[in-house]
Amino acid sequence: MGKYDDIINLPHHISKEHPQMSMYMRAAQFAPFAALTGHDSAIQETARITESQVELEEEAKKLLDKKLGLIREHINEHPQITITYFVPDKRKTGGSYRSYSGRLRDIDESEQKLIMTDDNEIYLSSISEIDSELYDNTQIP
Numbered sequence: 596m597g598k599y600d601d602i603i604n605l606p607h608h609i610s611k612e613h614p615q616m617s618m619y620m621r622a623a624q625f626a627p628f629a630a631l632t633g634h635d636s637a638i639q640e641t642a643r644i645t646e647s648q649v650e651l652e653e654e655a656k657k658l659l660d661k662k663l664g665l666i667r668e669h670i671n672e673h674p675q676i677t678i679t680y681f682v683p684d685k686r687k688t689g690g691s692y693r694s695y696s697g698r699l700r701d702i703d704e705s706e707q708k709l710i711m712t713d714d715n716e717i718y719l720s721s722i723s724e725i726d727s728e729l730y731d732n733t734q735i736p
Contacts, residue, residue: 645689648681651723662725666699669729673698673712679724680717692723 597603609615651659666674676699683690698712707719 640686643687645684645687646691647689648683648721649723655723659722659725662727662730663702663719665729666725666727667702670699670702673700675728676709677726678709678717678722680721681723682721 677694677696679692679694681690682693699709700712701710703710709717
């Protein structure tokens, strides 16, 4: 005779006071306990890769200055330009390089930034490269 033979064939008990628990709620009792709330997002943030801003060499700075000078001469034409610039990361050291194409509306000399026709603003200190349709017809030494 087995240990539970006396109760093995009894009907399943159904409570008269409490409603029967759904399979979803029953399964939820056994779900893993998230003791470290936010731990997964912290690990993902740490694993996210950022770049350092590259300091331009003197020759590259001079070339950028010449390109900006040519753009200043044609500012009233709202030239189409493509800019590669550095955007600092808001959460950790470093950032990323982005590329942006659009028409230039103005250069704010006091704030040292380019203002595009769509009101996008890019600081001159973050720019690493500028390309424009203006350079196709002009030799930049």
